[in-house]
Amino acid sequence: MAMKMRAAYYEAFGSADQIKVGELEVPELKEGEVLVRIKAAAVNPVDSAVREGHLKQFLPINFPAIPGWDVAGVVEDRGFSARRFAVGDEVYAYARRPLVQHGTFAEYIALPESYLARKPQNLSFEETAGIPLVGLTAYQSLFDAGNLQAGQTVLILGASGGIGTLGIQLAKNCGATVIGVASQKNHAFMQELGAHHTIDYNGQDVGEAVKAIAPDGVDLIFDAASGETLTQSLKALKPDGKLVSILNQGQDLDKNLNFQYVFVEPNSAELDILCELAEAGKLKVHVSQTYPLDQAAEAMRQIETHHTKGKIVIVP
Numbered sequence: 086m087a088m089k090m091r092a093a094y095y096e097a098f099g100s101a102d103q104i105k106v107g108e109l110e111v112p113e114l115k116e117g118e119v120l121v122r123i124k125a126a127a128v129n130p131v132d133s134a135v136r137e138g139h140l141k142q143f144l145p146i147n148f149p150a151i152p153g154w155d156v157a158g159v160v161e162d163r164g165f166s167a168r169r170f171a172v173g174d175e176v177y178a179y180a181r182r183p184l185v186q187h188g189t190f191a192e193y194i195a196l197p198e199s200y201l202a203r204k205p206q207n208l209s210f211e212e213t214a215g216i217p218l219v220g221l222t223a224y225q226s227l228f229d230a231g232n233l234q235a236g237q238t239v240l241i242l243g244a245s246g247g248i249g250t251l252g253i254q255l256a257k258n259c260g261a262t263v264i265g266v267a268s269q270k271n272h273a274f275m276q277e278l279g280a281h282h283t284i285d286y287n288g289q290d291v292g293e294a295v296k297a298i299a300p301d302g303v304d305l306i307f308d309a310a311s312g313e314t315l316t317q318s319l320k321a322l323k324p325d326g327k328l329v330s331i332l333n334q335g336q337d338l339d340k341n342l343n344f345q346y347v348f349v350e351p352n353s354a355e356l357d358i359l360c361e362l363a364e365a366g367k368l369k370v371h372v373s374q375t376y377p378l379d380q381a382a383e384a385m386r387q388i389e390t391h392h393t394k395g396k397i398v399i400v401p
């Protein structure tokens with residue numbers, strides 16, 4: 086008989102009210118996969134978008150579906166040919182699969198071992214769980230798409246949440262000057278993370294505020310906020326600068342803009358880089374709140390405010 090585990094899940098698209106917590110079968114371990122006992126799972130805005138059905142055109146789903154794509158945990162078992170990690174190893178991963186069904190708001194998940202990386206030794210499981218999705222997104226946006234270089238200036242829109250807090254640190258660490266945009270109450274927080282300048286998106290034109298700091302404009306805009314904040318910011322992009330957005334897919338943008346949309350991909354080699362940075366003390370994760378599995382719906386309601394500071398994490 087299949088082993089059972091506790092999990093948060095939903096059986097139809099809808100609001101956080103759809104979330105139930107109960108017993109489901111532990112996912113079957115297939116060839117090349119590793120069974121991970123989940124110690125912590127971070128919550129991301131996309132978990133709510135998937136639950137609401139906004140991604141169903143791109144990502145097929147099997148109900149009951151367990152939300153959650155971020156995991157830190159311990160290797161419990163290995164499928165045939167999975168030999169990169171030993172039972173007992175502490176690992177972390179960005180766990181998005183082509184089919185939405187087995188997420189990380191649960192006690193166990195089976196993942197291809199190629200998704201996994203070694204957990205940073207100096208971080209807790211809760212802090213570690215806060216890295217994969219936002220860390221990979223920031224890394225792929227700033228460096229793979231944005232080609233950010235030392236000496237350049239980057240403007241990060243939405244710089245106090247999950248993406249921004251990792252983005253500020255990665256950009257600063259590469260030698261860039263960082264301008265972070267978020268509400269006033271988070272400015273000291275962004276400066277502690279390494280932002281050289283901070284701008285409030287309330288009560289002023291963000292682009293004019295950026296030009297007062299960088300009169301020649303910025304080399305890169307990393308957009309994790311979009312809307313009016315992005316529209317205002319574009320006037321502060323250098324003529325040869327680049328816009329990388331993780332929200333705007335370009336339909337309403339000037340076609341002459343050097344623009345790229347990024348949708349984060351699993352990449353364990355990049356997780357290894359993020360692990361090294363964390364172990365060198367160059368990447369910290371601010372966990373603003375943890376929730377037990379029973380409060381998974383509450384955690385999802387918090388992320389839906391779009392004003393989470395750092396990361397929130399579910400501990401099953």
Ligand SMILES: NC(=O)c1ccc[n+]([C@@H]2O[C@H](COP(=O)([O-])OP(=O)(O)OC[C@H]3O[C@@H](n4cnc5c(N)ncnc54)[C@H](OP(=O)(O)O)[C@@H]3O)[C@@H](O)[C@H]2O)c1
Nearest residue numbers: 130243244245246247248267268310314331348349391392
């Ligand atoms: N394409 C992809 O691969 C990808 C990957 C990850 C995330 N995303 C998307 O990127 C967005 C950010 O993700 P996240 O995890 O960082 O979210 P989050 O943790 O909820 O953070 C939201 C951030 O946006 C700021 N913000 C809210 N309204 C703003 C406005 N009008 N102007 C500027 N900043 C504003 C908040 O600052 P205050 O609290 O100070 O207002 C906070 O810093 C989400 O919509 C998410 O779905 C896309």
